[in-house]
Amino acid sequence: MKRRSFLELVGLGAAGVCAVPVARALGGASRTEPAPDALPGKRWAMVVDERKCLTRDGCKACTEACHRGHNVPAMKDPRHEVKWIWKEQLADVFPERVTPYTPAAVKALPTMVLCNHCDNPPCVRVCPTQATWKRADGIVMMDEHRCIGCRYCITACPYGARSFNFEDPRPSIPGELADYPTRTRGVVEKCTFCTERLAVGKRPLCVEACEGIGCGALVFGDASDPGSPVSALLRSTDVTRRKPELGTSPHVFYVLRG
Amino acid sequence: MHDAGKIFLGLGVFVGLVGAPVWYGLGRGPGAPPELEKAVEGPRCVEPTEVMRASHMQLLDQWRTAVVRRAEHVYVASDGRQHAMSLTGTCLRCHADPAKFCDRCHGYVGVEAFCWDCHQRKRRSGS
Amino acid sequence: MLEKALTGGRRYFALLGVLGALAALGLVNYLHQLQAGLGVTGLSRDVPWGLYISQFTFLVGVAASAVMVVLPYYVHHYKVFGPLAILGEFLAIAAVVMCLLFIFVDMGQPRRVVNVILYPTPHSVMFWDMMVLNGYLVLNVVISRATFRAERAGTPPPRWVKPVVYLSIPWAVSIHTVTAFLYSGLAARPFWLTAILAPRFLASAFASGPALLILLALLVRRVSRFDPGEEAIRKLGEIVAYAMAVNVFFVALELFTALYSDIPAHVEHFTYLYAGLHEHHVLAPWMWASLALAGVSLVLLLVPRFRRDRTLLVLASVAVVGSLWIDKGLGMVVTGFVPSPLGHVTEYWPTAREATIALGVYAVGALILTVLYKIAITVREELALDAAPEAPPAAARKVA
Numbered sequence: 046m047k048r049r050s051f052l053e054l055v056g057l058g059a060a061g062v063c064a065v066p067v068a069r070a071l072g073g074a075s076r077t078e079p080a081p082d083a084l085p086g087k088r089w090a091m092v093v094d095e096r097k098c099l100t101r102d103g104c105k106a107c108t109e110a111c112h113r114g115h116n117v118p119a120m121k122d123p124r125h126e127v128k129w130i131w132k133e134q135l136a137d138v139f140p141e142r143v144t145p146y147t148p149a150a151v152k153a154l155p156t157m158v159l160c161n162h163c164d165n166p167p168c169v170r171v172c173p174t175q176a177t178w179k180r181a182d183g184i185v186m187m188d189e190h191r192c193i194g195c196r197y198c199i200t201a202c203p204y205g206a207r208s209f210n211f212e213d214p215r216p217s218i219p220g221e222l223a224d225y226p227t228r229t230r231g232v233v234e235k236c237t238f239c240t241e242r243l244a245v246g247k248r249p250l251c252v253e254a255c256e257g258i259g260c261g262a263l264v265f266g267d268a269s270d271p272g273s274p275v276s277a278l279l280r281s282t283d284v285t286r287r288k289p290e291l292g293t294s295p296h297v298f299y300v301l302r303g
Numbered sequence: 304m305h306d307a308g309k310i311f312l313g314l315g316v317f318v319g320l321v322g323a324p325v326w327y328g329l330g331r332g333p334g335a336p337p338e339l340e341k342a343v344e345g346p347r348c349v350e351p352t353e354v355m356r357a358s359h360m361q362l363l364d365q366w367r368t369a370v371v372r373r374a375e376h377v378y379v380a381s382d383g384r385q386h387a388m389s390l391t392g393t394c395l396r397c398h399a400d401p402a403k404f405c406d407r408c409h410g411y412v413g414v415e416a417f418c419w420d421c422h423q424r425k426r427r428s429g430s
Numbered sequence: 431m432l433e434k435a436l437t438g439g440r441r442y443f444a445l446l447g448v449l450g451a452l453a454a455l456g457l458v459n460y461l462h463q464l465q466a467g468l469g470v471t472g473l474s475r476d477v478p479w480g481l482y483i484s485q486f487t488f489l490v491g492v493a494a495s496a497v498m499v500v501l502p503y504y505v506h507h508y509k510v511f512g513p514l515a516i517l518g519e520f521l522a523i524a525a526v527v528m529c530l531l532f533i534f535v536d537m538g539q540p541r542r543v544v545n546v547i548l549y550p551t552p553h554s555v556m557f558w559d560m561m562v563l564n565g566y567l568v569l570n571v572v573i574s575r576a577t578f579r580a581e582r583a584g585t586p587p588p589r590w591v592k593p594v595v596y597l598s599i600p601w602a603v604s605i606h607t608v609t610a611f612l613y614s615g616l617a618a619r620p621f622w623l624t625a626i627l628a629p630r631f632l633a634s635a636f637a638s639g640p641a642l643l644i645l646l647a648l649l650v651r652r653v654s655r656f657d658p659g660e661e662a663i664r665k666l667g668e669i670v671a672y673a674m675a676v677n678v679f680f681v682a683l684e685l686f687t688a689l690y691s692d693i694p695a696h697v698e699h700f701t702y703l704y705a706g707l708h709e710h711h712v713l714a715p716w717m718w719a720s721l722a723l724a725g726v727s728l729v730l731l732l733v734p735r736f737r738r739d740r741t742l743l744v745l746a747s748v749a750v751v752g753s754l755w756i757d758k759g760l761g762m763v764v765t766g767f768v769p770s771p772l773g774h775v776t777e778y779w780p781t782a783r784e785a786t787i788a789l790g791v792y793a794v795g796a797l798i799l800t801v802l803y804k805i806a807i808t809v810r811e812e813l814a815l816d817a818a819p820e821a822p823p824a825a826a827r828k829v830a
Contacts (some may be wrong), residue, residue, distance in 0.1 A: 077377065077379070125469050138772065157652075158772070192542070196479065205475075230541060
């Protein structure tokens with residue numbers, strides 16, 4: 046029995062050594078702070094004004110600006126597609142608005158979709174490592190360092206907003222890399238309302254691109270600030286959200302064509 | 304002891320395999336320490352060199368958590384200077400070529416630095 | 431006792447060799463998947479979970495089913511299950527190890543799996559699934575080791591085993607309930623959003639696990655002198671019969687709710703399963719086969735004359751395992767993703783590499799099972815010989 050006890054001891058000892066190591070604290074009086082010119086916002090939201098959106102004329106300004114600015118790859122295999130903001134048909138985004146008498150042209154109307162940054166996000170609820178979480182300002186954020194690639198969040202998202210890196214994205218990133226990290230294979234990614242830009246006082250790339258072509262269909266701002274352009278739209282116009290019956294309380298709102 | 308011959312033979316093979324790096328290194332003398340390229344901008348790093356040598360990974364982890372998880376972007380160092388917490392943006396401003404800096408030590412000790420799987424090894428001019 | 435696994439006949443080592451080769455083949459392919467990413471599988475943006483997670487789901491049921499033997503034997507002193515209990519516990523160990531391996535090979539960033547422990551997240555069902563699965567493995571290892579060591583020494587097991595066994599019973603139910611909760615709390619997937627998912631999981635577990643145990647017990651009887659007991663196998667057959675009947679009943683309940691309410695979000699999944707959707711119907715033949723196997727197994731199991739026939743019981747057990755493996759595996763998991771939240775149908779079928787990796791995981795599980803069963807058989811044979819060295823081993827039986 047002595048050999049068995051010895052082996053047990055070695056096994057338990059090895060398990061103990063592998064216990065979580067404590068990170069060494071850095072000496073000195075260093076600290077971290079928010080950037081001084083970060084955009085203040087207590088509840089970020091976006092309104093997609095489909096009355097103005099030019100996607101039906103082939104416009105891709107928002108998608109291109111976002112994907113270029115974040116090094117989103119253009120995968121050849123459609124099964125491995127990665128997309129942060131893109132267009133879908135109205136009938137697929139708002140199936141409840143389709144009647145037997147809806148014209149085919151209306152059913153096929155292109156509608157921009159992206160992460161809804163829900164108030165009550167099911168993806169955050171299921172993530173086993175808090176690699177995705179809800180910030181105090183409402184943004185559902187991604188920590189690409191912590192993600193273990195289990196894809197539970199993709200499974201839980203009712204909007205199909207998330208993408209997984211099935212392969213190394215770098216070979217498929219078109220053009221020159223933007224000043225932003227890429228991701229690596231095995232992690233999930235999605236729209237983050239451009240947190241890296243909000244932090245330095247800029248608005249999301251899609252919003253600026255849409256304004257830049259003179260369209261302005263994407264309105265972004267602080268929904269808790271009554272003076273913001275987003276609030277103005279939310280209070281004055283008939284807005285709708287995707288799948289409201291699920292209780293996720295999305296904060297991407299849509300003004301649909303009358 | 305039973306099977307003494309087999310046991311000692313097995314032990315010998317085991318020690319030979321596991322100690323292979325030691326036998327390989329014997330008689331070759333100590334390897335030269337890696338030569339790191341001097342920083343293109345000076346005069347000093349975010350924190351003193353000894354601190355960086357010992358704890359740069361802890362510093363980077365601290366920056367990572369602050370930027371990604373707390374939306375903080377400014378690092379106030381122990382000497383009071385402020386820096387943007389960015390691997391490519393700040394570290395590579397001075398240590399411009401990771402191949403001549405980071406890779407030298409990491410290659411020497413065989414510790415994979417997989418930062419570059421995502422973060423970019425070349426700083427964009429003007430960023 | 432581990433040294434009992436180091437000696438054996440030619441068939442034993444041949445089996446170990448074959449399983450080892452399959453495991454090695456799986457490993458080589460897994461290393462490629464690590465390098466290239468999960469794109470080497472048939473998974474897609476619309477179908478993020480497939481073969482690996484479906485096998486994990488099926489095997490959690492097999493692992494939980496040990497409770498079907500443990501509960502009668504340890505709590506209700508049903509002595510008939512005495513010789514069988516260790517086989518059930520060892521099957522549970524092999525099954526849980528395979529579950530953990532299937533989860534591991536499915537991870538996009540496996541080296542970060544430790545994050546689940548470093549950053550515990552109680553609001554995530556997956557966190558709890560990891561905890562209860564590992565806990566169940568530890569429980570089964572501890573219980574089977576303590577009881578078997580005691581049996582070999584001819585002494586009663588230590589007193590602390592009893593409460594640990596009592597703990598393992600609700601724990602077994604919990605591992606499969608928590609796994610069902612992975613699916614049944616997701617608003618995004620109406621196909622899984624049903625309270626009956628956990629009961630369905632348990633019913634199919636209590637049918638497929640004991641059915642597998644019947645086949646294994648008969649195999650053990652054929653290749654060794656250890657006989658788990660004629661009555662034990664018969665009783666297992668009865669358990670499988672009732673569990674399979676309940677399971678099929680639950681499926682019918684689901685079909686009724688979906689088809690009678692005629693709500694598209696519910697109906698379309700079943701349409702995809704049995705008829706196909708938008709010209710995509712890769713799963714349909716499999717689902718009909720699963721139904722047919724279920725029907726055949728029910729007839730063979732519910733008619734006592736058929737159930738008592740050894741050959742028919744084997745056929746029924748194979749049919750049960752086959753039917754539920756299809757139903758709970760690809761049938762349940764993939765269908766949750768079809769159609770996607772945006773109404774698209776992206777089909778899924780495993781790639782050759784994916785199947786090879788899965789086969790490798792099964793080979794590892796079979797290896798563990800073979801080794802553990804070899805130990806159990808050898809010890810039991812030795813005990814029988816010690817008990818009656820003159821008479822032929824009491825456990826010897828002619829196989830029909």
